[in-house]
Amino acid sequence: MKTVIFRAGARAALLSSMLALAACGSLLKKEAPPAPVPVADTLPNPQVLLLGEVHDNAQGQRLRVEELRRRLAAGWRPVIVMEQFDRENQDLLTRAARDCADPDCIIRVMEQPRWDWSLYRPVLDLVVSYQLSLVAGNLSPADASRIVRDGIRWSMPPAMVATYLAAPVPADILDGQQKEVQAARCNMLPDMMINGVVNAQVARDIWMAKLIRDQAPRDVVLIAGNAHVRKDIGVPRWLKLADPQLNVRSIGYLEQGGSGYKGTFDLTQTMPAQPRADPCAKFKK
Template sequence: MAALFSCAAAAEVPQAARDADVVVLGEQHDNPAHHQRQAEWTSALAPQALVFEMLKPRQAANANFDWADQAELDAAIDWSQNGWPSFDLYFPVFEAARGVAIFGALVPREELRDRLENPIVKHPLAALFGLDQPVDAKEQAAREALQAAAHCDALPEEMLPVMVTAQRLRDVALADATLRALRATGGPIVVITGNGHARSDWGMPALLAYAARDVTVFVLGQGEDGADVTGTFNLTLDAPSPKRADPCDAFKQ
């Protein structure tokens, strides 16, 4: 663990994060520097549990054993079959918290499809997380605009509300997994997720604040090349962007 953690990284972690019950570490999924920072912060915070957006609960349960190396852990949780960026990027985070409880918050595709067939207010956790409250019209419009941009303006307009609902359902799963991790271990908890779910104005931390007002949360957003990160965070830190193909190329074929 010491190899992952430098004095510079230690100085970067503010006291407010060290004092929080839950620390949410945002990311751009394919940015190696973001994951290295997550590993360094995880090492500094010494959490009792990690919650991953990228793991289904069953996969996360399979991570809770004394694995020997990256290959053994990958085989146990099937990360490389998940469709997420390479496990090489994420393994340092697991290594920085070796031995702590792992929780998964990924909603299986079939479950998400079933949930989308019903109004979100019928979700069994709707009242707990405030999903039974109407979404502000300006917020809904902003959410739909972000979904349109994220999909290169290639989605039919009628699909945008569905994509927003899917995002909210994933936020619910993250908030629920975090509360379960907190109840099971007493905390602190580190949550690994994308910036869109990490944002405290309407992402997972907002649901957590609604359901458990006594839980203190610190949220880190991670940007690239000096560009603003959309949303509200306690702290935003920057990193170089990796070389990547134009994500909109897939929509042009």
């Protein structure tokens, strides 16, 4: 049995790659399967609507933006919190959302190359058209790396720790997040990195919950990956901890043939899997 020794430089490079996979989708191919029929959500707008995604699935992105467009056309004006922007850039994002006349301007100003912006341009178009407030919901890669090294509490002021981490992170959340981060990395994440990467994901969810609650009394829509909007281990769990009376609704956008998400959303929309190269191929070399 071979033992792999990670040197500091190699370990840092691998960690950077692993963290990037948490926030970025696979490369898209040009062909796309026929569009599925949207699933109607007939309930009134909640205080907080969490809309998930498979990051690189173009059909899922279209279905989600149509769900949001329908609600906005009926008069709803929520704050939009997006995983695709880092919270440390909030001042710049606020100015861009206020001053830019089109979504491409926001994309240029923010310079966030980790994301395929062709998929998120329609959401930003709604932000501009309806003059919605836009909030950055993610941790920067630098902050995520620091959390991997120094723990969840590093990124949080005392008031956040008191609200969300007065008790240890529940074991079922840690277990569920570990399964998520391992699956997203083809079960190739080294054991020595697992706890740190899980901590970074938990910290993202807590920060998203905090930023959502900061918008009260305005309603909020969160645009984020499916793992973040899961009711059992994601943002809804932390919202419930901080404010049990908050009306929260979660919609997962899932690829057909997937598994492991039963009962973890209030509503699910399924669509064909996005044609993509094997994301695990790089680990098999």
